[in-house]
Amino acid sequence: LKAVVFDDTLQFRDNVPPPQEKTGSVLVDVIQAGICETDLQLCRGYMGFQGILGHEFVGVARSGTFAGQRVVGEINCGCQTCGWCRGQRQNHCPDRTVIGILNHPGGFADTLLVPEDNLHVVPDSIDNDTAIFVEPLAAACRIPQQISLAGKPSVLVLGAGRLGNLCAQVLRVHGCDVTVRGRHQMKLSMLDRLGIATCDTATPLPSHKWQLVVDCTGSPDGLADALQAVQPCGTVVMKTTVAAEHNLQLADVVINEVTVVGSRCGPFDAALDLLSANAVDVKPLISARFPLNKAVEAFEYAARRDVLKVILDVNA
Amino acid sequence: LKAVVFDDTLQFRDNVPPPQEKTGSVLVDVIQAGICETDLQLCRGYMGFQGILGHEFVGVARSGTFAGQRVVGEINCGCQTCGWCRGQRQNHCPDRTVIGILNHPGGFADTLLVPEDNLHVVPDSIDNDTAIFVEPLAAACRIPQQISLAGKPSVLVLGAGRLGNLCAQVLRVHGCDVTVRGRHQMKLSMLDRLGIATCDTATPLPSHKWQLVVDCTGSPDGLADALQAVQPCGTVVMKTTVAAEHNLQLADVVINEVTVVGSRCGPFDAALDLLSANAVDVKPLISARFPLNKAVEAFEYAARRDVLKVILDVNA
Numbered sequence: 001l002k003a004v005v006f007d008d009t010l011q012f013r014d015n016v017p018p019p020q021e022k023t024g025s026v027l028v029d030v031i032q033a034g035i036c037e038t039d040l041q042l043c044r045g046y047m048g049f050q051g052i053l054g055h056e057f058v059g060v061a062r063s064g065t066f067a068g069q070r071v072v073g074e075i076n077c078g079c080q081t082c083g084w085c086r087g088q089r090q091n092h093c094p095d096r097t098v099i100g101i102l103n104h105p106g107g108f109a110d111t112l113l114v115p116e117d118n119l120h121v122v123p124d125s126i127d128n129d130t131a132i133f134v135e136p137l138a139a140a141c142r143i144p145q146q147i148s149l150a151g152k153p154s155v156l157v158l159g160a161g162r163l164g165n166l167c168a169q170v171l172r173v174h175g176c177d178v179t180v181r182g183r184h185q186m187k188l189s190m191l192d193r194l195g196i197a198t199c200d201t202a203t204p205l206p207s208h209k210w211q212l213v214v215d216c217t218g219s220p221d222g223l224a225d226a227l228q229a230v231q232p233c234g235t236v237v238m239k240t241t242v243a244a245e246h247n248l249q250l251a252d253v254v255i256n257e258v259t260v261v262g263s264r265c266g267p268f269d270a271a272l273d274l275l276s277a278n279a280v281d282v283k284p285l286i287s288a289r290f291p292l293n294k295a296v297e298a299f300e301y302a303a304r305r306d307v308l309k310v311i312l313d314v315n316a
Numbered sequence: 317l318k319a320v321v322f323d324d325t326l327q328f329r330d331n332v333p334p335p336q337e338k339t340g341s342v343l344v345d346v347i348q349a350g351i352c353e354t355d356l357q358l359c360r361g362y363m364g365f366q367g368i369l370g371h372e373f374v375g376v377a378r379s380g381t382f383a384g385q386r387v388v389g390e391i392n393c394g395c396q397t398c399g400w401c402r403g404q405r406q407n408h409c410p411d412r413t414v415i416g417i418l419n420h421p422g423g424f425a426d427t428l429l430v431p432e433d434n435l436h437v438v439p440d441s442i443d444n445d446t447a448i449f450v451e452p453l454a455a456a457c458r459i460p461q462q463i464s465l466a467g468k469p470s471v472l473v474l475g476a477g478r479l480g481n482l483c484a485q486v487l488r489v490h491g492c493d494v495t496v497r498g499r500h501q502m503k504l505s506m507l508d509r510l511g512i513a514t515c516d517t518a519t520p521l522p523s524h525k526w527q528l529v530v531d532c533t534g535s536p537d538g539l540a541d542a543l544q545a546v547q548p549c550g551t552v553v554m555k556t557t558v559a560a561e562h563n564l565q566l567a568d569v570v571i572n573e574v575t576v577v578g579s580r581c582g583p584f585d586a587a588l589d590l591l592s593a594n595a596v597d598v599k600p601l602i603s604a605r606f607p608l609n610k611a612v613e614a615f616e617y618a619a620r621r622d623v624l625k626v627i628l629d630v631n632a
Binding site: 084089092094146208223232233238239240241242245246247248249250251252253254255256257258259260261262263264 | 563
């Protein structure tokens with residue numbers, strides 16, 4: 001197996017033992033995969049992960065119901081027996097593995113093993129470059145699943161990177177009045193072209209202005225900024241994990257009766273629907289593509305502040 | 317005016333200028349008042365308050381619609397003109413004053429001025445000792461106003477003090493399966509006698525066990541404990557303000573998709589209904605009573621860890 005392995009250092013290897021077939025799981029021959037902020041964090045020691053990275057992939061199922069079809073896969077693999085799994089909430093199964101993140105080899109490889117229940121067929125209208133955005137777009141679609149947007153709230157998205165961009169687009173589809181605050185003019189210009197309002201971090205952050213603030217900064221400062229920007233009785237969504245400790249004043253959460261909602265993986269069907277309908281624009285987010293055997297260079301490139309999505313081509 | 321004034325130090329004074337009458341406000345002759353954790357924090361510099369303390373009071377309205385009747389008063393006094401006030405959310409008016417807490421003289425005095433709209437008549441079935449619990453009980457009643465308890469969630473209340481006790485009782489009335497975790501056997505025994513399950517802080521805190529955790533500790537450690545105890549997709553209510561900075565790992569809020577809800581003042585009508593119906597038991601919480609001119613001793617006594625509610629009698 002050719003694969004990108006993190007094992008204290010990041011390496012491309014062409015002699016990795018292939019995954020063993022398993023009842024209920026399907027081998028997927030990967031076409032291409034996307035590098036995510038979480039991958040970069042895993043390489044800095046987050047979660048103590050060791051193994052094959054990659055959780056944004058599109059491939060072809062080798063067997064099972066979807067044999068020969070293009071598929072994407074949800075990344076949480078539950079035990080299928082506990083109450084969380086039986087209640088259709090395997091994303092929170094305490095014994096779950098997570099593809100490319102936790103005790104499950106990922107998609108930066110020519111083949112990976114995925115529970116068949118996790119697979120979603122990619123319709124012909126969605127090409128491969130678009131399909132690698134299903135997983136992060138699903139994460140953005142988790143927000144309307146958790147929070148009522150019925151009142152079409154005013155929204156500030158903190159962070160104009162990969163995930164901030166997708167969250168902003170999804171929230172706009174839901175009718176929200178969205179502003180994105182970011183650091184890099186190139187990333188803000190991309191949102192400007194989509195007709196989404198932007199402001200940059202050089203401008204002072206208004207206080208208590210937005211009903212909903214989504215923190216996609218990946219920075220420990222993001223939450224403090226979100227708590228400053230949100231209205232009383234408003235909602236802050238924590239969309240990015242921060243491995244570092246937070247040091248912050250939380251009295252305002254009580255005084256202003258703010259609701260803070262942690263938000264992780266989301267519905268693939270909603271993301272596929274948005275992409276099929278061309279309701280979100282993802283291809284401009286692709287900054288570069290590298291063959292799988294140049295993964296180390298690809299990771300270095302993906303970590304640059306002026307870069308958005310980097311694709312790894314398995315068959316290049 | 318006789319009053320308890322905080323002005324860098326806490327003092328009883330008998331020569332304070334009386335409040336000036338004001339359109340829309342009513343003079344209330346105070347009968348008695350309760351000392352709250354917030355009062356103790358204000359004396360440690362919280363909010364930078366200076367003036368007459370006291371926001372849990374029962375008195376007799378001197379004029380207006382309720383002249384001659386016993387009343388309690390909501391503590392947030394809005395500007396009555398902004399969008400928050402017009403939307404019946406004066407608790408979050410950015411220009412509000414707060415009785416005994418923020419730019420508004422409080423109820424540790426023989427008389428205070430209260431906006432007439434803030435007053436609620438105390439029915440004859442509720443005696444004065446019970447009536448001083450309307451304000452903190454309303455704060456506990458804020459929880460079911462903010463969060464659906466329809467599924468009768470399992471609840472852990474952190475802290476067995478004044479507010480923890482009231483929150484536990486209110487949540488039990490709403491059908492929740494409530495456990496209270498506290499430090500002091502006397503306070504836990506009081507809950508045991510009400511048939512509420514308890515555990516003490518000497519026992520290790522179970523992880524991810526409860527659907528709802530209410531932090532009433534008033535301690536910076538409370539939130540970390542709450543995040544440990546709450547189930548994935550569960551809710552943490554921050555019921556007490558903590559002036560100190562929090563230093564904590566918040567990645568689990570995202571990973572476990574926890575909702576954290578800040579919760580402050582609540583509905584007086586709900587609290588009065590519970591007290592009228594004898595649905596909560598507040599009198600055992602009274603640890604001691606002092607005359608107003610012994611307020612300094614009363615505050616020292618209220619700060620003891622084995623003490624719950626301390627009453628100040630204005631006419632003693």
